[in-house]
Amino acid sequence: METLLPKVNDLIYIQVASADKKEDDKECKSRIADLGDEFYLIEVPIEVGSGRIRRLFAGDELSVYFLTEDGVKNYFNTYVLGYADDVVQLVRIRKPEPEAITKIQRRHYLRVVAELEIAVRVQDNTRFVALTEDVGGGGVSMICDGKYRLKEGDPLYCWLLLPYKNGSIEHAPFEAEVVRTKKLETGKDLVMLKFVSISDMERQKIIRYCFERQFDFRNR
Known part of the structure; x- marks a missing residue:
């Protein structure tokens, strides 16, 4: 069975776990720019709708989903490890274990x-x-x-x-x-x-x- 991890250039959709309910519900989108053994580098997320940049901080917990080719949403939880400065600033997030990817969204602080x-x-x-x-x-x-x-x-x-x-x-x-x-x-x-x-x-x-x-x- 192929492991369902998102790949470089895939779009991902992010919600940031926040104590503020309004912030919690905002969805952002980003793209995977690069990856390592234990992390992804993603573009700075943009809020869907407003187009505003969403600043992420080390330690932020994220609920992420990506779409498979047949349009199924696959969710995983991760957190921000830090930043990497390329030509554009990229956010480093922890790569999930393949078995941590589910069809169900689990939101809340771990x-x-x-x-x-x-x-x-x-x-x-x-x-x-x-x-x-x-x-x-x-x-x-x-x-x-x-x-x-x-x-x-x-x-x-x-x-x-x-x-x-x-x-x-x-x-x-x-x-x-x-x-x-x-x-x-x-x-x-x-x-x-x-x-x-x-x-x-x-x-x-x-x-x-x-x-x-x-x-x-x-x-x-």
């Missing part, structure tokens, strides 16, 4: 189940270490001691420990806000956080970890 260490500092300077329950490009959930009494809207400063497949370990610092808390039967709290301030580079570290984990789950 979230994976993962027990990672997270160091937390609350506004009153209380510090503690907890374990995440899941992590994603838009936020994390963690399980912590109920005595900290975290509540919706609380700002937190966090450092997440990210162990990669190749043995390297990265720390991703970010500011977050508590979205929801839930009391568990164990007496601990499940606390859901969304990122409020995180650099593109740090978000990209987290997304890279998620893609590695997602691929692990699929290969089991």
Whole structure:
């Protein structure tokens, strides 16, 4: 069976995962200019309809589709790795695994189940270490001691420990806000956080970890 990956010169259609619903729904089109073993270089996307250039940032998550010769849409999720300067500026995006290409669109920030260490500092300077329950490009959930009494809207400063497949370990610092808390039967709290301030580079570290984990789950 031929692998259904888009090729150089193919048109692709892109939606950028965004917290802003209006932005989220905008469709852009681009063309694949070049490719490597693990990435595609694409032209800077243009918004369909308005013709405006859509600026992408390292770490942006994209829902992409391309059309096969018989007109079937094939979707995959990917993320922006960075830029390459040719005569025109090109965007480098991660090449999907052939088996990650589907006929169904899966939109949203990628979230994976993962027990990672997270160091937390609350506004009153209380510090503690907890374990995440899941992590994603838009936020994390963690399980912590109920005595900290975290509540919706609380700002937190966090450092997440990210162990990669190749043995390297990265720390991703970010500011977050508590979205929801839930009391568990164990007496601990499940606390859901969304990122409020995180650099593109740090978000990209987290997304890279998620893609590695997602691929692990699929290969089991």
